[in-house]
Amino acid sequence: MTALAHITSHEHSGRVRHVQVRGDIDLANVGEVRQAITSALADDPTRVILDLRGTTYLDSAAIAMLFRLAQRLGHRRQDLALVVPPRSPIRAVLELTSLQTVIRLHDTLEEASGGPTSANPTGAGGA
């Protein structure tokens, strides 16, 4: 069997949702991941934390999806935060595509949940 990724979604604290993806995200399951995040946003939280600590692979389709998502969130005043440890195998892809220019990257979950909610994400997560 190929279970590419295991996706969980639950309320983290207050109006913060926590969506976790373990495994690979590629063309085959990117729609599934997007659906999970969209569902979490539908509850109208102030922030959605996309936890990619357990993510082992991320392709360009996922990057494109995240860019589109960030664009949408800007209109809705909702905050999306990514958790990607520095040693993660997907970190290089994120940096190469400059995703951090539109979505804040955090090294840890604590940082992502306790960080500022300001609308300016630029430079918030550096390498």
Added chain:
Amino acid sequence: MTVTSRAAGWRRAITGERARWLVVVAVAYYLGARLGLLLSLVEENVTPLWPPTGIAVAAFVILGRRFWPAVAVAAFVVNLPVSEGLLPALATAAGNTLAPLVAALLLERLGFRRQLDRQRDALAIVLVAICSTVISATIGSLALAWSAGIPAGQLPATLAVWWTGDAMGILMVTPFLLSVPLFRELPSWPVRQWIELSAILLVVVVASSWAAQSLQVIFLSLPVVGWAAWRFQLRGAAPAALLASVVTTFSASRGLGIFRGRPLLDQMLALHTFNACIALTSFVLAALVSERNSATAALQQAAADLEARVEVRTAELSALNEQLETEIRERFEAQEQLTQEEARAKREHDIAETLQRSLLPPQLPVVPGIEVAARYVPATSDVQIGGDWYDVLQLPDGEVGLVIGDVAGHGVSAAATMAQVRMALRVYALQNTSPSSVLHSVHGLVSQLPMPEMVTLLYAVLDPRTRRLRVASAGHPPVLTFDAAGAHYLEVGLAPPVGVTAEAYYDESTHLLQPGSTLLLYTDGLVERRGTSITHGLDRLREAAAAVAAEDLERLCDHLLASMIEPSRVADDVALIAVRPQAVPSGPLLVTVPAEARMLSQARGSLRQWLRDAGVGADDETDILVACGEACANVVQHAYATAPGDLVLEARIDDDLLQMWVRDRGQWRVESDRGGGGWGLKLMQALADTVDVRRTGDGTVVHLSRRVSIGAQDGG
């Protein structure tokens, strides 16, 4: 009523009547004597027929010899007037009493039956009549000779006359008197027979009278008497004979007819001859006819008995037949019921087997780095199917999950439980890579089932790159590892089956497989055999596995099954998985998969494994996987717009130069149509040293190259 009491009652009745019978006998004797004297040929001296002797014999036979006093008294009274004094009368009376007594005694000794219905009875009475009367004749003649002074020369003649008279008295009168009680004892006659007998007797009288008149018809009486004997036996013969005799003797005594003018001796001889003929004819014929009749009756009785027995037997046979039919019917019904039961059991067996087979992987996944083969053999018995399963899981980080389990119990419910446990385990295995944690989760699930079943389960996680194996077991038979050098069971912590105890902890052990060795996971059906211990079964499996260690996995599984179980008698289900880490590849990689999104991870997995086997470092691996993955994703997204096709990935390393080719045979859409924001090509260019896209008439080739560091670190 007992014999004794009946005899006593009979005696009391007799005692009351004895006096009367004494008188009757005495009077009869006296009257018989008067009749005898009436028939005397010469005055009152020579009597050719002396009835009193016959009367006395009949009285003694019918009533008993105790009645002798009546005879004695009557004889004395009869003889006194005709004797010369008291003494001769007494002597004569004594002789007349003694002779019938002796006659009765002799008849008793000869076994005489007074019914006179046998030939021997007829002969007995003739014999007794001749013998016993010698006594009365001798005593009487001597008394007469002594008292009346008859000359000695006349004594034989006197004796002869006396003797013949007494003998004739017995022959003629005794049968008649014996026949009298028969009228009461034998079945009574209808009127018709009384008339017939009367007619016969009338004819006897007429015939006898006529015969006495004419010598020509002297024997005419014989057939008539014979007729009476034939028709009525003793009851007809005796009266007829007596009448014929009396009539003829009367004629002789009066000197009538044929007896007229004849000398006394001639008269005597003729009369005696006639009477003897009449007597013998009547008795013997009557006895013969009686015998024949009783034989016929006996035969009829026997026939009737036989008939009755046949009827009884027929009824018995009929009853037996009915019983047998009932039994056959009942057995048939039972058989029918059994057949329905069998059909139901067969249906359930089929359902369970279908369910079981549908739940097992239709084909094992192609997992980079390992070879795997599996078997499931259902139990041959109808009720023993279901509950065993195996599974092979490709885990996200390149490891392989190996599952073997056995739900206790059989049939549809066991198969259904197995389905739930199997699916749950797959989910748990993706959440957590620790076998002991997975088993703990499964335990929690099974414990919460409405009807918890006992499940033995073994879960192992194999990293094909390092051949590191982590195993946890819940009461399941141990894993066998073997190669051509030998076989041994892996030591795994003991724990109960899941679902049995409230709390459970499952040990996890780690093993390093030898290169080229094979791993065997199985259910107990493979090693259990009726009548032998499980230890023996495990030993057998170890020997069988070592013997086939060099075979490829499919043949290895077939050989193991063949040597461990009998296909015709599989007592319990058998499931098994054989796994063998592949030898490290040294050549280039070539992967061909359908160009579909779901196949991308498999292509990456193959490449990842190949890179690790080749000793490419982890940092390079990540970059290469992304670059190549993007090239592959492009093929999936853009190459085959109209018809499906294949994606071919080729890779090779020459020294530290890695080259990859991603090919398709499709027609790419124009670039403006493509989604994804163009990130794919950017990533490829960023992560590979060179990227070259070349379109040809029958497809596109993307060539990527990158310098890599080999053997810098391990595959982790």
